[in-house]
Structure formats: C-alpha cells, structure tokens
Amino acid sequence: MAITPSVVFCAAQLKDTGIHTIIQYITISTQSEKCVKPSEAKAIAAAVLKLSLVFEIWGGSKDFSRGDINADGGERHGLFASDWTAEVGAPDGTIIWFAIDNDVNEDQFVRFVRPYFAAVKRAWRANIALAFAAAVSHVSNV
DSSP states (O other), X not given: OOSSOOHHHHHHHHHHTTOOEEEEEEOSOTTSTTBOOHHHHHHHHHTTOEEEEEEOSSTTHHHHTTSOSSHHHHHHHHHHHHHXXXXXXXXXXXXXXXXXXXXXXXXXXXXXXXXXXXXXXXXXXXXXXXXXXXXXXXXXXX
C-alpha cells in the first residue's frame, strides 16, 4: 500500500507549491513499491523537478550475514543503479545516495562498508550523466 499518491499524478502540483526535489528509493527489487518507476522518474523530469534516490537493500542487518555489503555487492549495486536510473529516465543531475542504515563498529567498517562504497564508486558508469554521493548512517566506534 502506497503512503502517498503517485508522483505521476501530482508532480506539477508539487512544483507549483514550491517543492523543488523529490526523494524516492531505488533497490535491486525493481517491483518493490518503494523503487522509483519509469513513469515516476519521467513525471519528475517533465515537471522540471530534481530527483534524489536512496539506494538501500538489507544493509548490514543481521551482522552483515546477507553477504551483500562488500566489494562484490558494491560493484553489483553500482552497476545496477547506473543502469536503472538511465532505464527509468531519471533527470540529469539526479543524486544517488547509497545507504547502509545500521550501526557499524570499526572492524565492520573496514571489512564491509569501506570496500562496498569503494566498489560502488568504481562500478559507476562514466557515461551516465548523474551525480554520485554515498552516505553511511550511524557509524559508531570509528
């Protein structure tokens, strides 16, 4: 169940009320209702609004036992995000925030988080005209 009406139907009205940026999610589960859809990205671009996307999957949940936050996962996620934002028609200047919404200790940061973000950055496709940014939530003991 969606919490808000689809941006497809209200992008122009949002702009008229002074909204400049829409923040949505991107994830490898493209059928997720949280994942930005082509119709949404195109409506945002048509309304001349900015788009920011938060890329998040399982993160470091369950002590990184899912095996997705590491250099291999970062490479897969960076390539996916580059391709998906282009495929959905995200406006130029879109910012992708890669998030790991977990507390991490110094060992986890060194073993998992740093290699993940470094691989995301290396995998980012240079021909995609999008900005890149990365964020870690709640880094403790670092």
